[in-house]
Amino acid sequence: MAELRGALIGCGFFAVNQLHAWRDIAGATIVAICDRDPDRLRIVGDQFGIARRYTDAMALFAGESLDFVDIATTAPSHRPLVEMAAQHRVPAICQKPFAPTLADAKAMVKACTDAGVPLMVHENFRWQSPIQAARAVLDSNEIGTPFFGRISFRSAYDVFSGQPYLATGKRFIIEDLGIHILDIARFLLGDVSTITTRTARINPAIAGEDVASMLMDHASGATSVVDCSYATKLAVEPFPETMIEIDGTDGTIRLVQGYQLTVTGKSGTRVTDVSPPLLPWTSRPWHNIQESVVAIQQHWVDCLAKRTEPATSGADNLKTFALVEAAYAGAASREPVQLDTLL
Ligand code: NAD
Ligand code: 89Y
Structure with a gap:
């Protein structure tokens, strides 16, 4: 071609x-x-x-x-x-x-x-190699059918110096970062039927919320918790790692800080280092995000060549974006929000 x-x-x-x-x-x-x-x-x-x-x-x-x-x-x-x-x-x-x-x-x-x-949203977090590794475990059926997930991103990294507009918007963490984590939840556990949300602003210097806790029902029957914070000061700053816990009928997946993936399943327990590679132009700690940019853009080129729909097409991303809207609506009302009312 x-x-x-x-x-x-x-x-x-x-x-x-x-x-x-x-x-x-x-x-x-x-x-x-x-x-x-x-x-x-x-x-x-x-x-x-x-x-x-x-x-x-x-x-x-x-x-x-x-x-x-x-x-x-x-x-x-x-x-x-x-x-x-x-x-x-x-x-x-x-x-x-x-x-x-x-x-x-x-x-x-x-x-x-x-x-x-064709229209693709650059929704790259699901393309990070640790997240792809977790998806591959689910695909192998090693842990059976997932019934619970926790997808977590908690940090105190200063994102405002590189992206000053993040400090001034009425909406912050769900729209900017939570959107990725919600998309990962969809990628691992499937589409969502209901979401319940609580938010908080801890950093007084910003306009939007910097903490969000979300509880979701998936169409599969699984339950997940998606929690995000930019107000969490830890001994070792984890930015920009997403932590994952998935419990299935035959085992568990744990992706913990330092990109260590532990799988306990039908064939016992296996611990793997799923650190993203450091490419010549990437630098820590951003290399995890930077590497996923190559993966998603390669996917776009492959999809154009094969005339197939990208995994994060505009149509697919409406379901992730609807979660963002539903999360803000539910945080305001303090009521669960049904996704089918939005889509
Ligand atoms: P930025 O403000 O640094 O850059 C945006 C640029 O677009 C500016 O140079 C601005 O002049 C230009 N621009 C705006 N409107 C334009 C127009 N109509 N025509 C031509 N140029 C125009 O912003 P950024 O931090 O680079 O973020 C850009 C986007 O990337 C945001 O949506 C942000 O959420 C997203 N982002 C994604 C990731 C990820 O991992 N996917 C990470 C960081 C930022
Ligand atoms: O804008 C955000 C994104 O998409 O990934 C991390 C980020 O740069 C700051 O939250």
Whole structure:
């Protein structure tokens, strides 16, 4: 297959990882970049040797012949940019959170479906190698049928210095980080029917909630607890590790700090180091997230080649995004929220 020609819109903090990852992926090249901030455009264009640069996305679509666009801006611009891609019949990847509201996300899925173009949300946490290792254990049936899960992310890492907008939004941890952890819960235990949520703001310097505890019923009958915090000071800072406990009819999975995976099942107990690899351009502690960027972008290229739907397609991500909306609604009402009322 000929090399795919892609463009990246949004050359900020996280986009640098996406551009490094594109360099590692065979079959696709980023031929043009766009950012409305000329300084970011220059810095990133020079760093990655990309000469074709635009400050306006309309001009990018008009000026380039593209096989896909990779949208790495923050949520407020996602809907207009995805709709622009659909208008130009260009397949699109959109960073999480998919959109500011579920209504926007649904409109974006419809625009791409109507235009007949693939849409994938860059929901990368499920692509982290430790999470994939846990999924592989479930697929092997070693622990039987899961009936309980706890997916946990607790940290006090300063995410605000790299991403200052996280301190100012009315919504914080569920929309920014919890979305990944909720997606991992769906990935491991299946779709969710009901969610009950409690939130708190511990850090007085931020506008949104930095603690969220969620209890979920899965359609399979399993129960899960998803708990997230950016107010948890630990002896050894675990950022950005997600811890996992799954109990099944024949055994258990435990993914603990330090990327140690313990599986007790039909063939006894096995402890494995599932640390993510340190790639030449990645650095600790972000390497876990950075490596998953390569995996999800490779998945996109594979799906375009095979004309198959990406695992985290726009349509799939509506179910993760609905959990975010349901969590905020349930935190406000202190009542359980049924997901089928939103989807
Ligand atoms: P950022 O503010 O550093 O960068 C965004 C860039 O987009 C800025 O340079 C801005 O000028 C540009 N931009 C915004 N609107 C634009 C438009 N309409 N046209 C052209 N350029 C535009 O933000 P960031 O921290 O890089 O985050 C970007 C997205 O990545 C967010 O949605 C964030 O949640 C997500 N993110 C994902 C992960 C992950 O692991 N998946 C990690 C961090 C951030
Ligand atoms: O924006 C967030 C994300 O997607 O992963 C971690 C993060 O950078 C901070 O919470």
